[in-house]
Each structure stands twice: as C-alpha cells, then as structure tokens.
Amino acid sequence: xxxxxxxxxxxxxxxxxxxxxxxxxxxxxxxxxxxxxxxxxxxxxxxxxxxxxxxxxxxxxxxxxxxxxxxxxxxxxxxxxxxxxxxxxxxxxxxxxxxxxxxxxxxxxxxxxxxxxxxxxxxxxxxxxxxxxxxxxxxxxxxxxxxxxxxxxxxxxxxxxxxxxxxxxxxxxxxxxxxxxxxxxxxxxxxxxxxxxxxxxxxxxxxxxxxxxxxxxxxxxxxxxxxxxx
Amino acid sequence: xxxxxxxxxxxxxxxxxxxxxxxxxxxxxxxxxxxxxxxxxxxxxxxxxxxxxxxxxxxxxxxxxxxxxxxxxxxxxxxxxxxxxxxxxxxxxxxxxxxxxxxxxxxxxxxxxxxxxxxxxxxxxxxxxxxxxxxxxxxxxxxxxxxxxxxxxxxxxxxxxxxxxxxxxxxxxxxxxxxxxxxxxxxxxxxxxxxxxxxxxxxxxxxxxxxxxxxxxxxxxxxxxxxxxxxxxxxxxxxxxxxxxxxxxxxxxxxxxxxxxxxxxxxxxxxxxxxxxxxxxxxxxxxxxxxxxxxxxxxxxxxxxxxxxxxxxxxxxxxxxxxxxxxxxxxxxxxxxxxxxxxxxxxxxxxxxxxxxxxxxxxxxxxxxxxxxxxxxxxx
Numbered sequence: 120x121x122x123x124x125x126x127x128x129x130x131x132x133x134x135x136x137x138x139x140x141x142x143x144x145x146x147x148x149x150x151x152x153x154x155x156x157x158x159x160x161x162x163x164x165x166x167x168x169x170x171x172x173x174x175x176x177x178x179x180x181x182x183x184x185x186x187x188x189x190x191x192x193x194x195x196x197x198x199x200x201x202x203x204x205x206x207x208x209x210x211x212x213x214x215x216x217x218x219x220x221x222x223x224x225x226x227x228x229x230x231x232x233x234x235x236x237x238x239x240x241x242x243x244x245x246x247x248x249x250x251x252x253x254x255x256x257x258x259x260x261x262x263x264x265x266x267x268x269x270x271x272x273x274x275x276x277x278x279x280x281x282x283x284x285x286x287x288x289x290x291x292x293x294x295x296x297x298x299x300x301x302x303x304x305x306x307x308x309x310x311x312x313x314x315x316x317x318x319x320x321x322x323x324x325x326x327x328x329x330x331x332x333x334x335x336x337x338x339x340x341x342x343x344x345x346x347x348x349x
Numbered sequence: 350x351x352x353x354x355x356x357x358x359x360x361x362x363x364x365x366x367x368x369x370x371x372x373x374x375x376x377x378x379x380x381x382x383x384x385x386x387x388x389x390x391x392x393x394x395x396x397x398x399x400x401x402x403x404x405x406x407x408x409x410x411x412x413x414x415x416x417x418x419x420x421x422x423x424x425x426x427x428x429x430x431x432x433x434x435x436x437x438x439x440x441x442x443x444x445x446x447x448x449x450x451x452x453x454x455x456x457x458x459x460x461x462x463x464x465x466x467x468x469x470x471x472x473x474x475x476x477x478x479x480x481x482x483x484x485x486x487x488x489x490x491x492x493x494x495x496x497x498x499x500x501x502x503x504x505x506x507x508x509x510x511x512x513x514x515x516x517x518x519x520x521x522x523x524x525x526x527x528x529x530x531x532x533x534x535x536x537x538x539x540x541x542x543x544x545x546x547x548x549x550x551x552x553x554x555x556x557x558x559x560x561x562x563x564x565x566x567x568x569x570x571x572x573x574x575x576x577x578x579x580x581x582x583x584x585x586x587x588x589x590x591x592x593x594x595x596x597x598x599x600x601x602x603x604x605x606x607x608x609x610x611x612x613x614x615x616x617x618x619x620x621x622x623x624x625x626x627x628x629x630x631x632x633x634x635x636x637x638x639x640x641x642x643x644x645x646x647x648x649x650x651x652x653x654x655x656x657x658x659x660x661x662x663x664x665x666x667x668x669x670x671x672x673x674x675x676x677x678x679x680x681x682x683x684x685x686x687x688x689x690x691x692x693x694x695x696x697x698x699x700x701x702x703x704x705x706x707x708x709x710x711x712x713x714x715x716x717x718x719x720x721x722x723x724x725x726x727x728x729x
Contacts, residue, residue: 171721171722174636176635176636176720176721176725177720177721177722196640196641197640200635200638200639200640200641201640203637204637205638207636209633209636211725215629215630215633215725217630217633218362219358219359219361219362220350220358224350224355228637229638231350231351232638232639232643276637280638
C-alpha cells in the first residue's frame with residue numbers, strides 16, 4: 120500500500136521553564152493508506168504528541184511529517200486549519216461535542232466551512248449518523264445521549280468531511296466496556312468496509328488489538344512496530 | 350444550522366448571565382442617552398430663524414445687575430433695531446415655592462413683535478395690552494395649574510419687594526417656551542415706585558446682516574458709562590445662563606465616561622468568563638478547521654450582538670420613555686422638552702457597538718493565540 124503518512128527523523132522538544140523535554144526523538148515511520156494503527160505506550164511516551172503532529176495541531180522541532188504529499192509543518196496556521204478541515208477527522212477521549220448543539224448540528228459543524236449547500240450538508244450529516252447508527256437520535260443534545268452514543272456522534276463528525284485520516288486520542292478512555300467495544304467495532308468497520316485510515320492512541324491492549332498494527336513508544340522513541348494477529 | 354445560528358446558541362447558553370449583562374449594558378446606555386439628551390436640552394435650546402434675530406442687552410458685569418430704563422431710547426435709535434422691550438425677571442412665588450415657573454415684566458405691545466413665532470389670539474393680545482394688571486401665560490403653565498382666562502393670581506415677590514395681582518387675559522402657544530408668564534412692565538414699575546430699571550432689554554433686529562453691527566453699536570454706545578452693557582444673541586445668552594449652573598458639559602461628560610468605562614468592564618468580564626469556560630470548545634473548533642480569524646469573528650459577533658442588544662434596549666427604551674411621558678411635569682418645569690434625537694440614538698448605539706468590539710478583544714486574542722493542544726487540555 121502507498122504510504123499516506125511519511126515521518127522522517129521527527130523530533131519534538133518542549134520547553135518546560137528552563138528545561139528542554141524531548142517528547143519525540145528522531146522517529147521515522149510510514150503509515151500506508153487504509154491502515155489502522157494503534158499508538159501505545161506509557162504516559163509521557165510521546166504517543167499523543169506524535170498523533171498531534173500527524174493531525175496538524177502541533178509542529179515538530181526537527182524532521183518532517185508528510186501527509187498525502189503535504190509537509191504539514193510547512194503550512195501557515197491558516198493553511199493548516201483549512202488542511203485539517205479537509206484531511207483530518209478528530210475523535211477525542213472526552214468526545215468534545217458542543218453542548219448547545221444537537222447531534223445533527225455537531226456533525227454539521229465541519230461542513231459549515233465548506234461550500235456545500237444546506238441540503239448537501241444535510242445529506243452528508245444524515246449519511247454519517249446513519250453509518251454510526253444514530254440517525255434516530257440526530258435531534259438530541261449531547262446531554263441526552265449516553266457516553267457511547269456521544270462518542271459515536273464524535274466519530275460521525277470526524278467522518279463527515281470524508282477525511283484522509285481519522286485520528287482518535289484514547290477514544291474508549293471514558294467509556295464502559297460495552298460502549299468501548301461498540302466504538303472499537305465501529306472504527307474497525309470504518310477501516311475494513313470504508314477503507315478509512317485510522318490512527319488511534321490507547322493505553323488499553325484490548326483496544327489496540329482491534330488495530331491492524333501497533334506502534335510501541337517509550338520516552339519518545341519508537342520501540343516496536345508489530346502487526347496484530349487477525 | 351448557520352454560523353449566525355451557532356453564535357446565537359452560544360450567546361444563549363447561560364441565560365441568567367446573558368440577561369444580567371444585557372440589563373447592565375441597557376441601563377448604562379439608558380443613563381448615557383438620558384444624560385446626553387439633558388446636556389443637549391440645556392446647552393442647545395431650539396434655534397429658529399426668528400430667534401436668530403433676537404438680541405439681549407444686559408449689564409456687562411452680570412445678569413444680577415440691572416440697567417437704567419432710559420437706555421431704551423438710545424438702543425431704539427441704533428440702525429437695524431426694529432423693536433425693543435424692557436424685560437425683567439420677576440422670579441415670584443405662586444402659592445408655594447415648588448410651583449416654579451418663569452415670570453417676566455415686559456412691554457405688552459412689543460413682546461409678541463419680538464417673539465414673532467408665538468401664536469396668540471389677537472383679541473386676547475389686545476385685552477392683555479389694554480389692561481394694566483393683565484398677564485398672558487404659556488399654555489403649559491395654564492394647563493399645569495388648571496388656569497382659565499379671567500382667573501386672578503397673585504405672585505409673591507422674592508427678588509423684588511412687591512406682590513403683583515394679575516388677571517389672566519390671554520394664552521400663547523408654540524414657538525417659544527410655553528411656560529412663561531408676561532405682565533406689564535409699567536405695572537411692575539408702579540409697584541416698585543418707579544425704580545426706573547430693567548433687568549434686560551430684548552430686541553429684534555431687521556435681518557441677520559444687522560445682528561453684529563447692532564451688537565457692536567449698542568455696547569459701544571454705553572462704554573465707559575456707569576452701567577456698561579453686553580449685547581448678545583438669544584442663543585449665546587441662553588448658553589451663558591446655563592453656564593451659571595457650573596461646567597455642566599464637564600460634569601455630564603465625566604459621568605458619561607464613568608458609565609462607558611463601567612460598561613466596558615461589565616461586557617469584558619462577561620465575555621472573558623464566556624470564553625474562558627469555552628476554551629476547549631474553541632480548541633475543538635480550531636481542530637476541525639476553523640482558523641484564528643474565524644474564531645475571532647465568532648467571539649466578536651457574540652460580544653457585538655450582546656452589547657447591541659443592551660444598547661437597543663437602553664437607547665430605544667429611553668427614546669420610548671421620554672416620548673411618552675410629560676417631561677415638563679415630571680421635572681417640575683426644569684425641562685420643557687426632552688427629545689432623544691436620532692443623533693443621540695445613533696451615538697448610543699455606536700457606543701454600544703464599539704464597546705462590544707473593544708470588550709472582547711483581549712479574550713478573543715487569547716483564544717486565537719492558544720494552541721489547539723493547550724486548549725484541548727483545558728478542563729470543563
């Protein structure tokens with residue numbers, strides 16, 4: 120498969136007061152189109168930082184991160200925002216739905232930045248909610264949904280622009296076991312049936328087992344890159 | 350959903366805070382509008398083409414000093430002067446001190462040749478002129494005390510040691526202050542044992558071109574006399590009269606500044622709280638593709654809308670209130686009119702809009718500068 124993400128000699132150093140903290144140290148990797156990758160590691164291993172750089176919400180100190188031919192570190196803030204709208208779908212641990220909007224409106228938000236008409240947006244949003252099994256709840260506000268349902272709405276929001284990458288940061292971290300399984304099964308289905316490339320950060324080996332490939336990080340270094348048994 | 354709809358939802362998310370903020374802004378704008386209207390009424394009395402032709406000659410030292418009656422003949426001889434009337438502030442009390450209204454001793458056959466814009470029934474004017482103890486009263490004062498033509502009233506002198514007993518022979522309307530009472534200067538003189546003085550002279554000149562030459566000629570005529578004069582236009586005279594209250598412009602300006610500053614603090618505080626508790630949501634908006642300019646626009650629109658809602662409520666509320674109450678009665682005759690002009694309304698709304706924009710700059714700037722990663726770490 121063609122690499123959709125190419126990372127070369129990537130280093131990210133944070134400044135904490137007068138101390139430099141290396142979050143990522145000289146990492147290189149490729150992620151092919153249609154892959155489902157889990158990033159694992161203990162706290163402070165750099166997995167979230169790596170995800171953030173691939174998603175264009177953080178910048179490397181050195182090295183490059185090329186997503187579908189674009190070196191995201193070289194884009195301006197405005198270009199990066201537009202690039203994220205087209206190429207990245209976010210799924211967060213705490214769902215991060217906007218509480219004053221309905222499920223439909225939350226999913227519609229990224230589409231407000233596109234040139235789609237209201238009827239085109241409606242069709243896209245309904246399709247995304249149908250895909251996550253929540254079309255019947257589209258007029259509910261987040262507080263009227265369970266945690267699992269909120270996360271599925273967040274997945275629909277991530278999907279609705281048909282992005283190049285779906286990035287998920289601990290997507291099951293705030294869910295009970297049943298809801299977590301539902302969300303993971305949904306991500307697997309999106310990868311398997313819709314060919315979506317998914318990169319997921321997780322602490323949980325059971326969640327990571329749903330991915331095709333697991334990258335282990337520790338102290339900012341890539342320790343292990345392994346295929347999961349199917 | 351539209352972006353405008355999203356902004357509205359955000360604004361409405363904390364209804365109690367929204368209501369209190371809008372009320373604070375509206376109250377401030379109401380006070381601002383009221384003060385500006387009061388300032389206008391005090392410093393810019395209505396000016397008509399007739400009033401532009403009226404001049405007042407008074408003692409150069411102060412209004413409290415009187416002029417000799419005999420000056421009238423020399424003033425009348427100045428080229429360009431059409432008519433001159435003695436005009437003395439009586440300042441008496443009708444029954445009770447709280448019943449204040451202006452009273453003047455004037456020359457009855459001349460006064461409405463000077464105040465040409467006032468409307469008087471010719472028969473009533475004739476009756477006023479012919480009877481030595483007659484008076485003519487503005488419609489507002491007539492209505493205020495429920496007077497009718499033929500009623501007898503007594504004024505108790507406070508400045509002058511006399512108590513004129515007057516009979517109402519006429520009513521005038523429109524054009525000039527409708528609260529005045531005019532009575533005969535001759536009767537006043539008689540009561541004062543021919544004192545031979547007048548408070549001021551009011552005169553009407555032929556045309557606007559004659560205004561300045563007449564002013565110069567009159568004042569030059571009495572220079573180096575015992576009672577030097579100061580002649581000025583009606584408008585200048587009224588502004589000078591207002592300045593006797595002190596520096597009203599500065600006082601009202603200072604209060605308005607405090608009001609504006611309070612509004613900035615209230616709105617800025619609300620917007621800071623609203624944005625602070627939404628940092629994570631703003632970070633999510635950025636993550637899904639909103640750029641800094643778009644996020645700034647969302648915050649600006651919300652703040653602007655909030656301030657404008659308060660502004661509309663306060664300014665239009667002031668306009669509606671003062672259009673529907675009798676300000677003359679409410680202020681016991683202090684203000685005759687209280688017109689919230691389109692200019693004052695526009696100033697209030699412009700101020701509200703500016704404050705809405707200014708008060709959100711700091712929190713909006715902070716949200717723009719905030720990185721998405723930092724914003725996502727914010728706790729609810």
